[in-house]
Amino acid sequence: xxxxxxxxxxxxxxxxxxxxxxxxxxxxxxxxxxxxxxxxxxxxxxxxxxxxxxxxxxxxxxxxxxxxxxxxxxxxxxxxxxxxxxxxxxxxxxxxxxxxxxxxxxxxxxxxxxxxxxxxxxxxxxxxxxxxxxxxxxxxxxxxxxxxxxxxxxxxxxxxxxxxxxxxxxxxxxxxxxxxxxxxxxxxxxxxxxxxxxxxxxxxxxxxxxxxxxxxxxxxxxxxxxxxxxxxxxxxxxxxxxxxxxxxxxxxxxxxxxxxxxxxxxxxxxxxxxxxxxxxxxxxxxxxxxxxxxxxxxxxxxxxxxxxxxxxxxxxxxxxxxxxxxxxxxxxxxxxxxxxxxxxxxxxxxxxxxxxxxxxxxxxxxxxx
Amino acid sequence: xxxxxxxxxxxxxxxxxxxxxxxxxxxxxxxxxxxxxxxxxxxxxxxxxxxxxxxxxxxxxxxxxxxxxxxxxxxxxxxxxxxxxxxxxxxxxxxxxxxxxxxxxxxxxxxxxxxxxxxxxxxxxxxxxxxxxxxxxxxxxxxxxxxxxxxxxxxxxxxxxxxxxxxxxxxxxxxxxxxxxxxxxxxxxxxxxxxxxxxxxxxxxxxxxxxxxxxxxxxxxxxxxxxxxxxxxxxxxxxxxxxxxxxxxxxxxxxxxxxxxxxxxxxxxxxxxxxxxxxxxxxxxxxxxxxxxxxxxxxxxxxxxxxxxxxxxxxxxxxxxxxxxxxxxxxxxxxxxxxxxxxxxxxxxxxxxxxxxxxxxxxxxxxxx
DNA sequence: GATTAGCACTCTCACCCTTAGAGTGCTAAC
DNA sequence: GTTAGCACTCTAAGGGTGAGAGTGCTAATC
Numbered sequence: 166x167x168x169x170x171x172x173x174x175x176x177x178x179x180x181x182x183x184x185x186x187x188x189x190x191x192x193x194x195x196x197x198x199x200x201x202x203x204x205x206x207x208x209x210x211x212x213x214x215x216x217x218x219x220x221x222x223x224x225x226x227x228x229x230x231x232x233x234x235x236x237x238x239x240x241x242x243x244x245x246x247x248x249x250x251x252x253x254x255x256x257x258x259x260x261x262x263x264x265x266x267x268x269x270x271x272x273x274x275x276x277x278x279x280x281x282x283x284x285x286x287x288x289x290x291x292x293x294x295x296x297x298x299x300x301x302x303x304x305x306x307x308x309x310x311x312x313x314x315x316x317x318x319x320x321x322x323x324x325x326x327x328x329x330x331x332x333x334x335x336x337x338x339x340x341x342x343x344x345x346x347x348x349x350x351x352x353x354x355x356x357x358x359x360x361x362x363x364x365x366x367x368x369x370x371x372x373x374x375x376x377x378x379x380x381x382x383x384x385x386x387x388x389x390x391x392x393x394x395x396x397x398x399x400x401x402x403x404x405x406x407x408x409x410x411x412x413x414x415x416x417x418x419x420x421x422x423x424x425x426x427x428x429x430x431x432x433x434x435x436x437x438x439x440x441x442x443x444x445x446x447x448x449x450x451x452x453x454x455x456x457x458x459x460x461x462x463x464x465x466x467x468x469x470x471x472x473x474x475x476x477x478x479x480x481x482x483x484x485x486x487x488x489x490x491x492x493x494x495x496x497x498x499x500x501x502x503x504x505x506x507x508x509x510x511x512x513x514x515x516x517x518x519x520x521x522x523x524x525x526x527x528x529x530x531x532x533x534x
Numbered sequence: 535x536x537x538x539x540x541x542x543x544x545x546x547x548x549x550x551x552x553x554x555x556x557x558x559x560x561x562x563x564x565x566x567x568x569x570x571x572x573x574x575x576x577x578x579x580x581x582x583x584x585x586x587x588x589x590x591x592x593x594x595x596x597x598x599x600x601x602x603x604x605x606x607x608x609x610x611x612x613x614x615x616x617x618x619x620x621x622x623x624x625x626x627x628x629x630x631x632x633x634x635x636x637x638x639x640x641x642x643x644x645x646x647x648x649x650x651x652x653x654x655x656x657x658x659x660x661x662x663x664x665x666x667x668x669x670x671x672x673x674x675x676x677x678x679x680x681x682x683x684x685x686x687x688x689x690x691x692x693x694x695x696x697x698x699x700x701x702x703x704x705x706x707x708x709x710x711x712x713x714x715x716x717x718x719x720x721x722x723x724x725x726x727x728x729x730x731x732x733x734x735x736x737x738x739x740x741x742x743x744x745x746x747x748x749x750x751x752x753x754x755x756x757x758x759x760x761x762x763x764x765x766x767x768x769x770x771x772x773x774x775x776x777x778x779x780x781x782x783x784x785x786x787x788x789x790x791x792x793x794x795x796x797x798x799x800x801x802x803x804x805x806x807x808x809x810x811x812x813x814x815x816x817x818x819x820x821x822x823x824x825x826x827x828x829x830x831x832x833x834x835x836x837x838x839x840x841x842x843x844x845x846x847x848x849x850x851x852x853x854x855x856x857x858x859x860x861x862x863x864x865x866x867x868x869x870x871x872x873x874x875x876x877x878x879x880x881x882x883x884x885x886x887x888x889x890x891x892x893x894x895x896x897x898x899x900x901x902x903x
Numbered sequence: 904g905a906t907t908a909g910c911a912c913t914c915t916c917a918c919c920c921t922t923a924g925a926g927t928g929c930t931a932a933c
Numbered sequence: 934g935t936t937a938g939c940a941c942t943c944t945a946a947g948g949g950t951g952a953g954a955g956t957g958c959t960a961a962t963c
Binding site for chain 4: 246
């Protein structure tokens with residue numbers, strides 16, 4: 166029973182080679198993890214024997230615990246407290262001890278039902294996904310939109326809004342929509358006084374649509390100078406839009422269930438979480454995660470100190486990518502204390518990522534409904 | 535010096551009529567509030583005399599404090615602690631004691647600079663506004679997008695994406711963009727087998743654009759049956775989009791700086807905030823606030839128990855609407871402990887609401903840049 | 904040889920007590 | 934009306950204690 170690749174961590178901290186546990190050690194470690202996840206209280210040998218009907222005495226369990234501690238899988242808050250799993254202990258648990266079932270049929274249906282309930286736009290999918298994840302795992306959920314690693318031109322529309330205001334609406338090849346207002350002064354200059362109507366705008370849009378299909382920002386920039394004045398200007402604006410689309414904007418990260426995590430005893434002192442929220446919201450943290458997850462595929466679990474970012478050393482992430490590497494790629498998962506219900510979180514994240522895949526596929530054209 | 539209307543609360547809790555404070559009481563109340571806001575520690579008579587150079591003895595201050603307590607403006611955590619302002623005390627402070635300046639010229643410029651920095655889309659404005667508010671007031675900020683109370687048709691575009699997938703992209707009259715995928719099966723049926731190309735889509739879009747300009751969902755629904763099969767179907771979809779746009783979706787609330795609030799001693803036990811976050815994110819709390827704020831105009835301060843929602847009894851809100859009542863209306867403001875730096879928060883919120891007004895105006899056509 | 908009972912040991916937690924200090928309210932004097 | 938003085942109250946912090954949980958070790962047992 167080798168650890169599933171899909172669960173190995175960010176860092177190369179697969180359990181040290183040759184880490185072979187006896188059956189008893191495995192049983193004890195599993196019991197410690199599961200009890201601690203439920204109770205949040207360090208678990209002692211006596212409790213373990215009683216609660217899990219181990220057919221041995223507490224002394225035996227104690228010696229097994231001592232061995233596990235020597236291996237670095239358990240730790241000791243202080244002499245007379247029970248044992249607590251270490252990050253490595255959780256890691257071993259996740260990779261080879263956990264009974265991982267796929268998500269309950271009933272849960273699956275419930276989730277699917279919520280998604281089919283309403284005619285949702287893609288952003289609402291994301292929000293719903295975050296909310297479902299958070300609710301189902303009682304952790305904080307994070308969902309980023311599925312975006313192409315390199316945004317590609319799909320279809321451009323220029324719209325006259327007010328007298329002086331024109332909007333460029335760009336549908337990307339991956340189906341996302343971005344928009345930007347055109348600079349009035351620049352247009353004036355290019356038109357050299359003659360009025361600019363919707364018909365003119367349509368013509369420019371048609372020109373660019375014909376030229377730019379499927380292009381990236383760079384490609385479009387190279388092409389732009391070959392167009393006439395007005396079209397060239399607009400092409401440049403559009404290239405800027407493609408650029409923007411290439412950076413995962415913070416605004417587009419959907420979170421839910423932060424309250425769930427706040428309610429955990431680990432974060433009773435609210436200040437602890439505040440730094441974590443900062444990292445999650447402000448930095449390029451998630452963006453850096455995308456390629457890692459994409460390469461790995463499937464569900465990735467990052468436990469406590471395995472996380473490269475020090476602020477995240479007290480939390481675990483269970484994340485998966487969704488979408489297709491070469492088209493549109495997004496990210497979803499949950500964040501909670503290392504004392505996380507992995508056997509629940511992992512299948513849920515996995516199921517949601519496949520579900521989002523389906524939605525994405527049906528959204529972008531495969532005959533699938 | 536009568537309380538500014540703009541600051542009166544949600545409930546009709548203007549300070550009880552005939553509440554006339556002596557000059558000394560006013561001085562003491564002001565000092566207590568300002569000291570407590572800074573220190574978060576109940577403030578005693580001695581400290582007050584020293585720190586604020588009152589030219590009287592602590593005994594005098596004590597008697598003034600006792601009077602203020604009898605009036606319900608101060609309270610007493612316990613016998614030998616100092617005084618703490620009550621919600622009503624803050625209310626009086628905000629309405630008639632506070633030295634409210636408009637925002638520093640320097641701060642104004644700094645904020646304005648951030649907005650002019652980049653070519654932003656409207657959603658990025660919102661995110662930026664939230665982030666600026668949060669940073670400037672060290673509280674949590676909330677910004678909702680400016681939306682018409684009744685969404686109106688602006689311009690429709692139908693785009694062919696994949697073989698089987700068509701997207702309806704609707705620019706609303708207020709400049710927002712919404713989108714929805716067209717149901718493939720329904721189109722098939724309507725076309726009765728003949729293929730449907732981009733040209734056909736453009737034609738349908740043109741028809742609807744000609745018919746539907748400026749319409750609400752209801753008006754469009756009334757018109758739809760008069761159109762031909764395909765156009766009627768699309769018009770119906772578009773009406774649905776307008777409906778959707780009428781409900782402030784949760785996804786569209788931008789928050790920032792939750793960490794700031796978590797760091798406040800009031801919320802040292804993180805669990806307290808979790809309920810508040812729930813309310814803010816999940817319910818129609820903000821939506822109910824919109825008409826209230828719109829009617830009032832300007833900055834509205836809601837302090838602790840003045841809030842109708844019980845969960846919010848330990849926090850204060852400083853909010854303002856932005857946009858125009860009949861066109862697009864949004865909401866922005868900050869949330870913090872009742873011990874909030876009102877003299878900072880109020881001008882900041884006010885300034886940001888006027889700034890967003892400007893941006894909105896320039897966005898939708900007035901020659902303003 | 905693995906398992907277990909027994910036991911001494913350690914450490915935390917809850918409790919109580921005590922004390923210092925902050926702050927009050929009252930009263931009498933100014 | 935203001936102030937000094939003082940008795941009083943209450944909290945917060947420190948220290949001591951005992952109960953209890955849990956350990957690790959050792960010697961006996963299966």
